Amino acid sequence: MTAFDTLWASILDVGKHPTTGGYRRFAWSDADLTLREWFRGCAAERGMDVEEDRNGNLWAWWLPVGWEGDPTDAFVTGSHLDSVPDGGAFDGPLGVVSAFAAVDLVRERGIVPTVPIAITAFSDEEGARFGVACVGSQLTTGALAPQRALGLRDRDGITLAEAMTRAGRVPEHIGTDPTLVDRVGVYVELHVEQGRALDLVDAPVAVASSIWPHGRWQFTFTGEANHAGATRLVDRR
Numbered sequence: 001m002t003a004f005d006t007l008w009a010s011i012l013d014v015g016k017h018p019t020t021g022g023y024r025r026f027a028w029s030d031a032d033l034t035l036r037e038w039f040r041g042c043a044a045e046r047g048m049d050v051e052e053d054r055n056g057n058l059w060a061w062w063l064p065v066g067w068e069g070d071p072t073d074a075f076v077t078g079s080h081l082d083s084v085p086d087g088g089a090f091d092g093p094l095g096v097v098s099a100f101a102a103v104d105l106v107r108e109r110g111i112v113p114t115v116p117i118a119i120t121a122f123s124d125e126e127g128a129r130f131g132v133a134c135v136g137s138q139l140t141t142g143a144l145a146p147q148r149a150l151g152l153r154d155r156d157g158i159t160l161a162e163a164m165t166r167a168g169r170v171p172e173h174i175g176t177d178p179t180l181v182d183r184v185g186v187y188v189e190l191h192v193e194q195g196r197a198l199d200l201v202d203a204p205v206a207v208a209s210s211i212w213p214h215g216r217w218q219f220t221f222t223g224e225a226n227h228a229g230a231t232r233l234v235d236r237r
């Protein structure tokens with residue numbers, strides 16, 4: 001078994017739904033917390049220090065020998081560990097597992113880094129629980145206001161603030177983190193292709209040149225509920 005295989009096997013059961021076989025790893029759920037602990041364990045095994053930043057993003061650091069002070073201009077790689085409802089196994093974890101496996105491979109080859117290296121797992125990337133995607137990185141960059149984030153609710157009416165508190169975090173601490181800009185020099189992410197693009201060209205891997213933007217909107221329609229076919233046009237609102 002390769003380092004990747006061993007790491008991959010260690011998370012295969014986490015958050016897997018017994019009936020659908022899909023993954024339900026929603027932000028700040030038990031599955032998410034288990035994966036966060038798994039991340040810490042992987043880092044500890046490799047002697048990497050872990051920090052969870054104020055917005056719940058995880059960072060495992062491998063600093064050059066003799067490095068002092070905060071890391072700057074780091075080579076950062078990783079992805080996310082949460083999932084969409086009944087998501088696939090690879091969406092997100094592929095990038096994190098590959099990053100730890102890559103560290104093992106680089107060390108096996110005796111390569112010594114001259115810049116800080118970080119493995120990251122961004123918090124609540126999918127937005128499957130609270131309806132806003134990339135909450136962790138949006139908060140860090142200032143694209144999402146803390147007050148709006150804290151008031152987001154899941155299907156059971158639990159706010160993000162409550163979910164973080166239940167998970168033992170301090171929601172009052174969330175917000176923009178300007179030091180991040182100084183830390184990240186380069187960011188590379190391995191992500192599973194979710195369409196047919198690679199299949200059509202028979203290639204195992206490719207470098208993305210752009211990212212498809214996406215958004216979410218909520219509409220409220222006011223009118224009168226009625227049966228679709230039976231309501232005459234003139235009676236519709």
Ligand SMILES: [Zn+2]
Nearest residue numbers: 080091092191
């Ligand atoms: Zn993803």
